[in-house]
Structures are given as structure tokens and as C-alpha cells.
Amino acid sequence: MAAKKNNTQETTQVSHGAGTQEKVFPPLDPSTFAPQLIWLAISFVALYIVMARVALPRIATVIEERRDRIASDLDQAEQLKQQTDEAIAAYEQALAEARARAHGLAQETRDTLSHEIEAEKAQVEKQIAKKMGEAEQAIANAKSAAIGNLSQVATDAAQTIVTELIGGKLTKTEVNKAVSKALAS
Amino acid sequence: MANDQAHQAQGGMPDPIHQFEIKRHLDLEVFGVDASFTNSSLWMIIAAVLVSLLMIWGMGGRALVPTRLQSIAEISYEFIAIMVRDIVGASGMKFFPFVFTIFMFILFMNMLGMLPGAFTATSSIAVTASLALMVFVTVIVVGFAKNGLGFLKLFVPSGIPKILYLLVVPIEVISFLSRPVSHSVRLFANMLAGHITLKVFGGFVTMLIGTGGTLAAVSIFPLMMAFALTALEVLVAFLQAYVFAMLTCMYLHDALHPGH
Numbered sequence: 315m316a317a318k319k320n321n322t323q324e325t326t327q328v329s330h331g332a333g334t335q336e337k338v339f340p341p342l343d344p345s346t347f348a349p350q351l352i353w354l355a356i357s358f359v360a361l362y363i364v365m366a367r368v369a370l371p372r373i374a375t376v377i378e379e380r381r382d383r384i385a386s387d388l389d390q391a392e393q394l395k396q397q398t399d400e401a402i403a404a405y406e407q408a409l410a411e412a413r414a415r416a417h418g419l420a421q422e423t424r425d426t427l428s429h430e431i432e433a434e435k436a437q438v439e440k441q442i443a444k445k446m447g448e449a450e451q452a453i454a455n456a457k458s459a460a461i462g463n464l465s466q467v468a469t470d471a472a473q474t475i476v477t478e479l480i481g482g483k484l485t486k487t488e489v490n491k492a493v494s495k496a497l498a499s
Numbered sequence: 500m501a502n503d504q505a506h507q508a509q510g511g512m513p514d515p516i517h518q519f520e521i522k523r524h525l526d527l528e529v530f531g532v533d534a535s536f537t538n539s540s541l542w543m544i545i546a547a548v549l550v551s552l553l554m555i556w557g558m559g560g561r562a563l564v565p566t567r568l569q570s571i572a573e574i575s576y577e578f579i580a581i582m583v584r585d586i587v588g589a590s591g592m593k594f595f596p597f598v599f600t601i602f603m604f605i606l607f608m609n610m611l612g613m614l615p616g617a618f619t620a621t622s623s624i625a626v627t628a629s630l631a632l633m634v635f636v637t638v639i640v641v642g643f644a645k646n647g648l649g650f651l652k653l654f655v656p657s658g659i660p661k662i663l664y665l666l667v668v669p670i671e672v673i674s675f676l677s678r679p680v681s682h683s684v685r686l687f688a689n690m691l692a693g694h695i696t697l698k699v700f701g702g703f704v705t706m707l708i709g710t711g712g713t714l715a716a717v718s719i720f721p722l723m724m725a726f727a728l729t730a731l732e733v734l735v736a737f738l739q740a741y742v743f744a745m746l747t748c749m750y751l752h753d754a755l756h757p758g759h
Contacts, residue, residue, distance in 0.1 A: 339516065339519075340516060340519040340520045340521060340623075341519045341622055341623045341624055341687070341691055342624055343521070345533075346521040346537070346539075346623070346625070347625040348532050348533040348534065349521070349523070349527075349533050349534055349535040349536070349537050349539070349540065350521070350537070350539050350540070350620075350623055350625045350626055351625055351626075351629055352529075352532065352534045353534075353536070353537070353539065353540030353543055353544070354543055354620070354625075354626050354629055354630075355629075357540075357543040357544050357546070357547040357604075358543075358547070358600065358604060358630075358633075360547060361547040361550060361551065361600050361603075361604055362596065362597065362600045364547075364551045364554075364555070365550075365551075365554065365596050365599055365600045365603075366596035366597075366600075368555060369551065369554035369555050369558070369572075370554070370576065370595070370596055370599060372555070372558055372561070373554065373558055373572060373573060373576045374576075375561075376558065376561050376569075376573070377573060377576070377577070379563070380563055383563060
């Protein structure tokens, strides 16, 4: 089986050793074409089958899975971001509402208080006015009483003085008349 | 081995072509066809196994946050997926495993060829030509299967004066037929030339050191050159795999959408 090939190999070696230029340029040597082509076909076809059937579909799956995973992660991130935005918006709205309500309450309290103060002030003023009236009344009474007393005292005094000084008897009516006259002037 | 010794004995520069020789590790013959397991076969198998390991074992974790190896596998996947989608179109995604296998296989054969002592399977015209022909045949089969005779519109660009068809159609046919040639020779020649250049500069270094004296000190220059070229060759190894896959996509685009 191998004898023929050994022969050709030996002859090339011999011719080369002799230093002649008869030797075929090895890359173009047709005697080596057949084994190269056969083994090229074997290795290429085997490699093609391994690549097409096993290796490439596996890599395609891995790359596909990774792409899906990244896409779904991005989706999830987007969704979470949306939720966050919503939460922030809700929080800000609640904050604004609370601020408005606080403002309203403060205003209301202020109004109520000022109303109450007004009412109380009015009442107090009314009371003061009433008390003032009473006091004035009391003063007037006292004054008139005092004046009444004064005329009594004056009458008595005048009667006594007249009696002492003049020694005459005067009726009360006459004295009263004189005192009133004197007081009126 | 025998060749190496012969060169050392001659005291000359190492033969830059020697690295492209096919060595039979195991002689096989199947149905009268020579199917020997050679160094070329070995490195093609290693490339196929490494690609499979990267794409299957590297993806082992199937982690949501990828490990380094998983990242490499996923980046390769997306790199080619985007290329196929952009050039061939969304309808061309069924060719994605095909283009992906071509790209990774060529890339790994090219890159493995940069290892010292490794064989660059893509530096043989037989390999690149059969890959290119495979693409060529695929394009023709898909083109006729998808479009019927409409596929021939590929050779009849629209919007030019009728008389020019006499000129344009033959040109289009020739350019279509020459595709597998340029497709395969581009990859083959790049890998071949790069490795020869590297070997030549490497050879200078050993030769200069071998002579000794002041010339040994000068060997730093070809060494630096070889160093720079290695970086360039790594780039070329990637670039040629990319170009091969890119052209495959463009040809497949023609197959699916023959109207210009």
C-alpha cells in the first residue's frame, strides 16, 4: 500500500540532495495534491458539521439569552423609574395639599380668633359703658343726695343761727324758702 | 530531516522552500487514491480541533457575563455574523456557518503556520484552490437554484447603452471565471511569500553568525527585520483569512442578488 509513495519521496530527496533544479516547487507539486485534498475535505467537512450543528447554535442561544436578559432588565429599570416618578409626584401633591390645608387652617384660626376678640371687646366695652352709666348714676344720686342733705343742714343751721342770733322763731317753711333761694343763687 | 542535514553539511543558507515540503507521516491509500497522512493533514486537523475547542469548550460556561475564552468565541461569531448580514444580506444568514467555518479554518491554519516548525497548510495551492473552487461552485449552484436563468443577469449589468454589451458581457464572464483564481492565489501567494521572506531573513541571521567575527554582530539587522516581519505576517495571516471570507460573502451576495 505504501511502497509507491515511499518511492516518490525518496526520489525527491535524492534529487534535492544532488542539488539539481529538477525538483518540483513543493507547494505546486501535483503528487501531493491528493492527500492534501482528502484531508482538507475531511477536516473542513468535520469542522463545518461541528460548527453548524453544535457550536454556532449554542453561541446564538447564549447571545440571544443575554440580549433578552438585558432588554428585560432595561424594561424593569424603566418600570421602576416610572414608579419612582409616580411616587415622587404623589408625594409632591400630598405636600402641596398639606401646605394649602395648613394655610387654610391658619387663616381660619386667625379669623375666628379675631372675631372672638372683636366680640369680647365689644362685650367688654358694653359692660364698661354700662358700669360707667351706673357709676354716673350713682354719682348723680350721691350728688343730689348730698345736695339734699346740704339744704337740710343749711336749713337747720340757718334756723339755729337765726334762733340764736335774732331769738325769733321762724317756721321751717320760711327757712327752707330762704335756703333754697340762697342755694339757687 | 534528511534534507536538513544535507543543508547543514553544505554549510549554505537553509533552503527557504524546504518548509513547504509535504512529509508523509503515515502512508495510506484508499481506493487507489493517495490519502497519506502528511504534515499538512496534521496541521489542518489541529486547526479544525482548535477551532472546535474554542467554539465549544470555550463556550462551556454559557455564562451571562462571558469569560475570556467565551468572549473570543462570541466576538468571532458576531464578527462573521455582522459581515454576512451586511454583505450577503439577511437572507444570506443560512450561509453563516459556511462562511464562519471558512474564516476560522483559514485563520487558524494561517496562525498555526506562524509557529516555528509548524506547517502552513494554506501555503499550498491545492488547499486554497479547492477552498476557492468550493466557494465558486457553491455560488453557481445557489445562483441558479435561487434565480434560475435570472442568475445570468449577473453578466448583463443594467443601465448601459446596448452596443456596450458586446464589450461588457465578455468582460463580466471573464471576471466571474477568474474569481476562483484570484481568490485562491491571493491567499496562497501571501502565505508563501511571507514564509519565504521570514525564512530568508532567518537564514541570513544563522549564516552571519556562522561566519563569525564582525559579520556575526551585523546579524542583528536581519534579526530585527525577521522580528518586524513576524508581526507583519501575523497581521497578514488574519487579513488574508478576513479577505477570503469577505470575498466569499460578496460572491454569495451575487448568487442571491444577481441584478447589479
